[in-house]
Amino acid sequence: MAEIIAFASGKGGTGKSTAAANIGAALAKLGENVLLLDMDMGQPSLDAYLGVTDKASWNLLDVFENSCTIRQAILPVRACNGLSVIPASAIRGPELLNTGRLRKFLEVLDSGFDRVLMDLPPGSRAPYGSAVALADRTIFVSTQDRVSALAVKRMADSMEERARMRSCVILNRVRTDLVKLHELPPAEEAAAAAGLPVLGIIPEDVEILLADEAGAHCVNLPTKGCAAFLRIARRLRGEHVKIRLTEKG
Numbered sequence: 299m300a301e302i303i304a305f306a307s308g309k310g311g312t313g314k315s316t317a318a319a320n321i322g323a324a325l326a327k328l329g330e331n332v333l334l335l336d337m338d339m340g341q342p343s344l345d346a347y348l349g350v351t352d353k354a355s356w357n358l359l360d361v362f363e364n365s366c367t368i369r370q371a372i373l374p375v376r377a378c379n380g381l382s383v384i385p386a387s388a389i390r391g392p393e394l395l396n397t398g399r400l401r402k403f404l405e406v407l408d409s410g411f412d413r414v415l416m417d418l419p420p421g422s423r424a425p426y427g428s429a430v431a432l433a434d435r436t437i438f439v440s441t442q443d444r445v446s447a448l449a450v451k452r453m454a455d456s457m458e459e460r461a462r463m464r465s466c467v468i469l470n471r472v473r474t475d476l477v478k479l480h481e482l483p484p485a486e487e488a489a490a491a492a493g494l495p496v497l498g499i500i501p502e503d504v505e506i507l508l509a510d511e512a513g514a515h516c517v518n519l520p521t522k523g524c525a526a527f528l529r530i531a532r533r534l535r536g537e538h539v540k541i542r543l544t545e546k547g
């Protein structure tokens with residue numbers, strides 16, 4: 299059975315989709331067969347972050363409306379052996395992704411996947427509740443600021459105990475340069491404010507931002523940010539990879 303992981307955040311733009319794409323690519327690099335599900339209906343981004351927008355014929359809404367089969371919608375990412383994605387639709391339709399339908403979908407999904415990563419919309423917009431209820435674990439992605447970290451805490455506090463126990467947080471776009479200048483509080487403070495175990499720290503990585511801007515894929519880059527995502531993938535696989543709260547890559 300594949301492990302199902304939900305990627306969530308309190309605020310938008312914290313880097314959930316970047317994290318899901320990069321961790322999926324890193325797990326595939328480590329030999330796993332990984333499926334990414336873009337569940338941010340109306341705001342697709344994973345296809346762009348993986349550089350496969352031109353190849354996408356079907357999306358998740360098509361699957362739920364029975365316009366295509368799951369198999370037809372699964373798009374292999376040619377640049378990353380072992381990684382596939384089902385893009386989100388550009389129109390909204392989250393009501394179709396209710397818990398019953400999502401459970402059935404995950405049950406009939408090809409069991410050849412080692413992990414299924416669900417990239418959710420920000421906050422508790424549907425299908426957040428269904429996805430978190432069905433996930434084996436939830437990874438929140440927060441930026442370093444207190445507002446973002448406190449938004450994660452509020453969401454984690456309103457989870458059922460079982461789901462909360464299996465949740466953790468990634469601190470993304472961490473600016474160690476500004477921390478050193480005392481312009482920003484250290485990552486430890488954001489971690490404490492979120493109130494969840496920290497899975498990893500990702501530095502601000504201008505190459506990720508520029509790849510996104512240029513419409514190129516932003517995974518497996520030879521950069522400190524992508525190296526930090528790879529360390530997270532190794533932690534998910536049970537390897538002991540020390541977390542340094544100031545880690546830069």
Ligand SMILES: Nc1ncnc2c1ncn2[C@@H]1O[C@H](COP(=O)(O)OP(=O)(O)O)[C@@H](O)[C@H]1O
Nearest residue numbers: 310311312313314315316471501502503507510
């Ligand atoms: N570690 C990082 N360093 C620099 N830019 C980043 C990083 N993570 C994400 N970004 C940029 O932040 C923006 C929002 O990221 P995205 O993953 O789409 O957020 P979300 O899915 O949470 O809305 C994108 O332009 C992306 O390239």
Ligand SMILES: [Mg+2]
Nearest residue numbers: 314315338343
């Ligand atoms: Mg997103």
